[in-house]
Amino acid sequence: MSDYKNTTDFDYDLFVIGAGSGGVRASRIAAGHGARAAVAEEYRVGGTCVIRGCVPKKLLVYGAHFAEDLNDAAMFGWDVPVKRFDWAVLRDNVAAEVTRLEGLYGQTLASHKVETFLERATVAGPNTVRLASGKTVTAAKILIATGARPFMPEIEGIEHAITSNEVFLLESLPKRIVIVGGGYIANEFAGVFHQFGSHVTIVNRSDTILRGYDDSMRDRLLQISIGKGVDFRFKASFDRIEKRDDGMLHLAMNGCDDLQADAVLFAVGRKPNIEGLGLEEAGVELGERGEVKVDQDSRTSVPTIFAVGDVTDRIQLTPVAIREGQAFADAQFGSGGTPVDYDCVPNAVFSHPPIAGVGLTESQAREKYGTIKTFTSDFRAMKNVLAGRNERSLFKLVVDEASERVVGIHMIGPDAPEILQAAAIAVKAGLKKADFDATVALHPTMAEELVLMR
Template sequence: MADAYDFDLFTIGAGSGGVRASRVAAAHGARVAVAEEYRVGGTCVIRGCVPKKMLVYGAHFAEDLEDAKSFGWTIEGKRFDWARLRDSVQTDVTRLEGLYGQTLSNHKVTVFNERAAITGDHQITLASGKVVTAAHILIATGARPLIPEFPGNEHVITSNEAFHLDTLPRRILIAGGGYIANEFAGIFNEFGCKVTIANRSDTILRSYDAALRDRLLQISMVKGITFLFHAEFEHIEKQADGTLLVKLTGQEACEYDAVMVATGRVPNIEGLGLEAVGVETGKKGEIVVDAFSKTNIDYIYAVGDVTDRVQLTPVAIREGQAFADSVFGPGEPYAVDHSCVPSAVFSHPPIAAVGLTESEARNSLGNIKVYQADFRPMKNVVAGRNERSLYKMIVDAANDRIVGIHMIGPDSPEIMQAAAIAVKAGLTKADFDATVAIHPTMAEELVLFK
């Protein structure tokens, strides 16, 4: 590596992608430094998917404890303590943060717990005023919740603050129709809050198969969640008693105890000094990169949500790995394949998907076959719960290859991980038909489609 620089790699941002890239580059022998102004671990570990999944687990007990009666269990004096769950989650977040820091330390990565900006060619200046140089710079600063502009928007919270609430709101309005809105709607609803979702369009989870979207909408409404469509903020007024009077388009003004916005995320590029060296950005502020995560500046790269390619933690990790291997490893450079990425929505019940939706498959392939299983899981039957699961398999009629699998129901994300391997590998419907079912399971529906 070039000894003319202080470091071979300087990473700005210690989230999932930045930590992976830094650790792997160091393992390849590079001299690596990371700057993180908040907490090591990034959005996923500190205020995203990890603590959110812990809240999801906590929320599931509301229905599990009720269903337990039908399975012979008597539970006396049950009650929910939000503060206890909140603090337990934050304790584990702190534990994970320590493990991420330990990983960097074990690989002899220098960590600067402060903000960093690019201030010249191969040059980074830290908030303390310290100036360092690096042969390569990686930007992995992630994204943050978008707060729409409207009168009174200073009174809203985002998913960031939702993890730290002092008390649960009796009535909460959640703006948005994506996975964050629907996940927190399910969480708060199970905790006993009255939840209303306001969406500016008439579609929730627009990237998912229509049948799954409709099923989640139906189930959510049965659970007591209210949906307002074509509703955007006009204004919010904080009243003397602390409640929020919210006026949405097409709706009468209504009082809520909290308003949460989940209307998208924007890349964190402010103050990075991108303009100092001319790094190209896109219309949404995303850093423009090629297939190998390289920007228009030869020695500057970017991975993760700041590039707005696929905003998923495992994708950022793969991008970080590929960058480090390609730039510092002994092998040939390689790019991440962003096609056929599996995903999940940890709603109540959860959704999982991989590949093309039915609509996408019809538009791109023309002749397809659609297999569907609509059933009540055995547990729901015994519990007297009418909630039904839905599995769909999309097959290219020309070659029998499975091009999409879509599921809503208990444990769908856990089942999907293995199913996604089959779709990515290009297996056929016949391959699934030839596999013996594990009975009785929900997953067996995948090999019993007719």
């Protein structure tokens, strides 16, 4: 614990609004430095990632993988006479795990002596927070960590659609689901529902999925998804959504034929949670998308108010929010923190198969360096060969020709995110293609392709 000196001028040294990944990390680290910290959460401790995001989604992804694994098992000598999927069992087991994790997050706050208010809190001034109960408290510093939520467009009948938040609460598995959007959330849930046996149609306003990802990876995912039976409607939009008496949804479309579905999931982006927080009244500057504008130290235009995580719309990833919360707490209450480095942040799409990448895409590297080299490996995973599955993996190294540094790694295939985490260290460290070439392959693995490309 540091020798942070508490101030007696306020009720708390730090008050955090929002108990998601960033807010929990910031409050417990600040408390560890000796600060009197409190956090308010109006919904459930844990935030988007734990409650309605990456954790329950990944559990659904795991569940979906069994569909193909059970089919492939016969070629490996396993007799699986009966295959039946029960959505309610998985849904309820995932919900139970989320509840368990929520409890652990609460225990973490309590063990670090962070006071928790399970109610909504708003900013009432540079050093003042008002709780929903009517209580007003003061703090030397206020941290906004309220995250973001799915954006829902203004379409007639939009109340009949769901977002990623409600996916985990569905009473039954839809036989036909239309997923709106082309980003990672849309493609992840497309893979999940397809494996569960739903007929999936993706509707996208543009003609490109996964904008910002490497072209080769997104083209390969599109090819594989179409081959599996996922339908795509590009350059299409909604006129209205009508719910029929039998519960079926009629989707009146622009740019394609009308569609019928049992469920419509909108995954068209996320917007910062800033409504009604009193930020503008307190003088906090907001950006064009409603994001809280901050400097490299996560400080807003009001010197005593800070913000971390998705509400700042820097990089909307849980590990980034955690690093921002840690850096903030160390800088403000410890012996000094290191600003978050946003370069070479690895990313993954838990599609079927998954995509993972770090550093520059091929097109980004050409724009930055001019002359580059690319090395690719296009292969069938050993398991897929024996199973008779034609799905091919693709790995790519992007190299700056002048320095020979590997400036990007991109891959699509089984376990790509697990492989990429270790490979991301090499890109972050600035290793050269020769360093990859000098590393002995670990055989037989898919990961060995990273050191065998010539």
